Amino acid sequence: MGIGDTYLSKAEVQDLLKVGSFGMWRLLRQYKDFPVPEKNPYRRSYDPDPAGPVWDGTALYQWAAGTPEFRHRGAVLARPLSGLRQPGRHLGYRDTPHGPATDWHTDIGVIRMLHTTGSSAALSAAVGLAAEFNREIVTVCSLYGDIGATGPALVAVDTAQPRIAYEAQWGTVVDLVGQVIPWWPGLLRRPEVIRQWQPGAEVVVADVLAEERETVLREAARNPAFGVAARTALTNMANQIRNQRVEDVASEIQIFGDHASRDQTRMVIAARHDAAAHPIGILEEDDDVDDVLVTGWREIAISAQPDAVAATDIALGYHPDLLPFGRFTDVRAKEGTIAERWSRRLTVCDPTAAHATLAEGKQVEVFFVDPLTDMPVVRTKNDGDEGAKWLFYAPLALPAGRGELASVVLYDTVWITTTDGQVHPAPCTPGDHLWWGDGWGDRPTEAAHVVNQLLDDLARPISLRNHWSKAPTGLTGLFNEEHKQGTELTRATLLHARMTPPTLRR
Template identity: 75%
Template sequence: MGISSTYLSKAEVQDLLGVSSFGMWRLPRQHKDFPAPEKDHYRGPFAPEPDGPVWDGTKMYEWAAATPEFQHRGAFLERPLPGQRQPGRCLGYRDTAHGPATDWQTSIGVIRMLHTTERGAASAMAVDLVAVHNREIVTVCALFGDIGHTGPALIAADTAQPGIEYEARWGRVADLAGQSLPWWPDLLRRPEVIRLWEPGSPAVVADVLADDREQVLRRAARNTAFSEPARSALNAMADAIRNQRVEGVATDIQIFGGHSDRMQTRLVIAAQHDETIHPIDVEEDEELLEAGWREIVASSQPDAVAAADVALGYHPELLPYGRFTDVRAKEGTVAERWARRLTVCDPTAGHATLAEGKEVEAFFVDPLTDMPVVRTKDDGDKGPKWLFYAPLALPAGRGELASAVLYGTVWITTTDGQVHPAPCTPGDHLWWGDGWGDRPTEAAYVVNQLLDNLATPISLRDHWSKAPAGLTALFNEKHKQGTELTRATLLHARMTPPPPRR
């Protein structure tokens, strides 16, 4: 959320201030603080150049309100308050096309408070009011989303100049309204909740509605095609998301309510969540949860596809997959050697998350790691791709790491003739070369572990401090795609001490 920028031409500034062309010429000579012309930083690349200089509308409107000669043409909520004011009163709730609102009768006219952080809402509402020949509402305020010195930050647009937005003070509106103003946490800022409030009433206790992610997970958990462990895993993630959202409401109330107490801000918390039913107890047995998610991602149920997509965005560590990776399917590469052992299969939820938005040629599975693999169609430009998740560990066997091959990611060849994408955790990635100050410690740390035990479960915790300096230096070099680093090269690099500090 932010103030929508408006730039005014010379003619528009003259109209705003009610001056002639000569008067406009005199203004910067009479007022040293008169805003200077500016470049329109928000003009689109194909928009025509303005015919002449332009001024920031917000700065000009606020300058007018602070300049005695033009106060009557400046921003309403920046003008000096009337000396004697009639007590304000709440006119009640209003449904609008731009969100729920409450109207307040004040000594300067009606102020409409829009309970939304949608960008441009204040100006859009003011424009609509002008279009219906509004004669009562002088100013529309919307929420900025942050908190200011006197309360929640506001963005205002006056019906006298509906295209110009400016920042307004909560305390100023409260002074005009003659009372503390209601505020709703974001997730409770709904019409059916807001319309229940009236001055003097206690905070409404309202439910935090399930978001799209929670609805997907709850629906999947009702699917009897899944086992009880899988359904428990789905419900556990839904419960965790619900708790997180409720905690967000509680935090907002603490921040905005606490600020009101400390600063004596004129603010009323108008709604709160039901504290008697939160937080929900969440299943924390990771082995049970991981077993449930292994079943889900191996399923072809539509509910499984939707749930896997949620899990990848919310808690990918519960899934049996490492980092998403894509490489070009080219002959003679290490990826081609690996692809020879892949077997064609019907798609699962895991395949669906890989293939989303892609033109797919076929679905595969790696029989040694059970990782889903997708081959895209030839796009006629650079050729098809292999899409896959890195494994979390390599299968146990009789071999050792024979080499590391650099092609799109790090690949591992073994002494018993196998080729694998190097294992990697979901939140990391394996790379090499100059990272503009960032060094490829992830690749160095993974290879360091595999040199000792090919089947070790990979950890990348503290890789930046634990990766051997010599291996990090080796991977920091600008190797070409397809470069193969032999076991001897890797071991020699690992034993190479870091250069002395000067």
């Protein structure tokens, strides 16, 4: 388990173990398992003087705990346990700045258990307690998120050495406490739930609270400005998000519960969700339902309602395939380029939800729409560094009745010219991207597969499923070359490449 990187200098090692220079010299020779020093990973190449060797603080601290001579200076929860111990006792719930906690009195002092998987919760809590000169709490544990050898994995930080985190065993804490320790699934790990627990208490049944995305979608679904299809789409996605959270809790309980059932003396699941109240129903997927959802999200994407902006932003991250556009793309706005030629047909418009998601965090000059594909387009202001840019979503398909593919132009993305004089950004699905050149071992099969389909039918809705196996080898090889920006590949060049057979291995 990787806990964290804390490196100690020679002077800090001597201070931790309370040895002098001679004692340090003796350690390196007497103990064959003494952690090996290493070069300081934080030393910069331009630092004037070498920083000297350093030691992995976690490894050294745990080594000390297992070495009789230095055991009293090593990690508290890594030290061998004494045979005779008094039963521990539960000191109750605590609200802390680092998350909900329960305190346990043991023979070695008070162990604070933080019921959070925050990456630095135990460290921050131990540092704060050490600054307060708290001598009662000897160590702080927090959850690591997965399962260790004896129960939920733990990170521990001792208040005597609040810089050094190490892995602790759930079973060690149980042995010190002398009774089972409660565990809560992540989405039920809330103060109002945890504070209800006492040793021997019944399992608490708690609600799975709605997260922000679900709340935003349900609020938007109540907006009377949206039609039936849009409200259905919003509600359905909210229900999907809700169900996923409920299923996550159920799965977590099952995984940790199965582990706990092997040794019922170590862990008790202290809270469960209300299974009778969930899940909220969602629409079963079929062609009719898909049509309703796609229609609904199209209405939302072209709406100017503030609720539509928030909902579209959520859909982009959660289920972009329902939206009426493909991959986000940005290209430099320069005269004489294929992008400038394309921009001549764009028409100025008022911004929609789709425009708002394109423009997020940008200084916008004008909002446009492509009249042939209905794709939203944004032109940013010239900021002096990167210059102005065109921001747009790639179309999912090109308009029918527009001739054949005449050529492909490579300029920041893949562009299509047609035999009737039109220019389009190449269509692309939301989860893919179009590129060319050496991809450090990753070949541009997406671009090759899209162009292969458009050569046969310009208006064909694009699919990129299994593009890595379906893209013609010759086209993939052509797009794998390091073409200059603005390179134009004619239809003849593309067809010839497509007909090139793969090289047979001998």
